[in-house]
Amino acid sequence: MAELKSIVNPLFLRDEDLRQGIELLFFAYRDFTARGDAILAKQHFGRAHHRVIYFVGRHPGIRVSALLDILGITKQSLSRVLSQLVREDYIVQKTGTSDRRQRLLHLTEKGRALEHELTSEQQTRLAAAYKDAGAVAVEGFRKVMLGAMDMGSRKHFQTSEK
Amino acid sequence: MAELKSIVNPLFLRDEDLRQGIELLFFAYRDFTARGDAILAKQHFGRAHHRVIYFVGRHPGIRVSALLDILGITKQSLSRVLSQLVREDYIVQKTGTSDRRQRLLHLTEKGRALEHELTSEQQTRLAAAYKDAGAVAVEGFRKVMLGAMDMGSRKHFQTSEK
DNA sequence: GTATTATGTCAATGATGCTGACATATTATA
DNA sequence: TATAATATGTCAGCATCATTGACATAATAC
Numbered sequence: 001m002a003e004l005k006s007i008v009n010p011l012f013l014r015d016e017d018l019r020q021g022i023e024l025l026f027f028a029y030r031d032f033t034a035r036g037d038a039i040l041a042k043q044h045f046g047r048a049h050h051r052v053i054y055f056v057g058r059h060p061g062i063r064v065s066a067l068l069d070i071l072g073i074t075k076q077s078l079s080r081v082l083s084q085l086v087r088e089d090y091i092v093q094k095t096g097t098s099d100r101r102q103r104l105l106h107l108t109e110k111g112r113a114l115e116h117e118l119t120s121e122q123q124t125r126l127a128a129a130y131k132d133a134g135a136v137a138v139e140g141f142r143k144v145m146l147g148a149m150d151m152g153s154r155k156h157f158q159t160s161e162k
Numbered sequence: 163m164a165e166l167k168s169i170v171n172p173l174f175l176r177d178e179d180l181r182q183g184i185e186l187l188f189f190a191y192r193d194f195t196a197r198g199d200a201i202l203a204k205q206h207f208g209r210a211h212h213r214v215i216y217f218v219g220r221h222p223g224i225r226v227s228a229l230l231d232i233l234g235i236t237k238q239s240l241s242r243v244l245s246q247l248v249r250e251d252y253i254v255q256k257t258g259t260s261d262r263r264q265r266l267l268h269l270t271e272k273g274r275a276l277e278h279e280l281t282s283e284q285q286t287r288l289a290a291a292y293k294d295a296g297a298v299a300v301e302g303f304r305k306v307m308l309g310a311m312d313m314g315s316r317k318h319f320q321t322s323e324k
Numbered sequence: 325g326t327a328t329t330a331t332g333t334c335a336a337t338g339a340t341g342c343t344g345a346c347a348t349a350t351t352a353t354a
Numbered sequence: 355t356a357t358a359a360t361a362t363g364t365c366a367g368c369a370t371c372a373t374t375g376a377c378a379t380a381a382t383a384c
Contacts, residue, residue: 025190099330101330101331141302
């Protein structure tokens with residue numbers, strides 16, 4: 001039986017170890033997003049709004065197409081959420097100067113405030129986890145997370161490695 | 163400006179480092195679940211079905227209430243998914259012997275097959291990430307993930323630490 | 325001047341979650 | 355024994371978030 005599992009999994013990682021990894025991801029991600037979800041619910045927003053606000057805050061002036069790339073959703077899905085955020089004055093769209101077809105996205109003051117409320121909660125949580133785990137652990141966390149994601153996603157982290 | 167950020171974040175972790183951590187979680191989780199989602203879509207199932215199948219497979223004979231605890235959803239939400247899985251012969255409910263109110267959940271052969279298809283994909287992905295990162299990194303990953311989740315979730319990992 | 329690009333919108337559909345209300349066994353307790 | 359609590363299930367309604375497909379407009383590229 002143990003032999004069988006070793007054949008199935010030739011890296012000598014036990015089925016149990018890998019299942020634990022799967023579950024670590026599940027519980028950590030769920031808990032990590034739960035508080036934000038609660039904050040957003042008060043504004044009648046959902047996690048999708050959070051993601052848009054986060055990445056627009058992270059990349060001021062981002063093009064709609066680039067945001068779609070990052071989020072990995074369709075423009076129709078983004079449309080409803082983005083229109084809402086623009087309508088309710090969390091995000092402004094500025095026509096691109098070099099290419100006037102573009103609608104470059106920026107947070108408003110109101111948007112920045114919400115972004116900060118959401119992000120700082122997650123940063124606090126992560127900072128505590130980092131502090132408890134230590135610098136070596138954080139580097140290990142980074143390596144495993146990068147390895148677990150698709151090649152295409154890793155490019156988002158390459159520039160920050162310089 | 164840098165001073166200000168240090169006050170906000172007294173652990174001497176830069177805003178940038180913590181944002182990167184947030185994004186590592188976002189991209190890794192998204193990519194980690196994407197393949198499974200695609201497999202499930204063929205069966206007209208979603209991620210919720212995956213989670214139920216996974217945890218029933220992990221804890222054969224689990225009570226409905228315990229499953230609800232793990233998933234962190236309401237019984238009404240579980241009901242739709244679970245009924246479907248029972249109706250389509252992926253899961254069987256066996257009346258508890260000591261307490262006949264309980265409906266103890268088990269995978270059928272069909273359920274085990276789907277569970278294996280879904281889980282082994284994620285295990286393969288994680289095994290590759292673990293191998294590339296190395297044992298020290300894996301331990302760091304574990305520490306950070308445990309620290310990022312709620313206290314209540316950590317108990318799911320305590321028994322496996324013995 | 326035509327093709328492509330960037331963006332937006334309408335409509336229909338499905339998955340996943342929620343609250344609230346109510347129902348049925350079964351077990352525990354006063 | 356009568357009543358309360360527990361374990362589970364179900365119905366109805368609602369919101370969010372995603373999809374596909376079709377079509378539209380403005381601006382840029384060839």
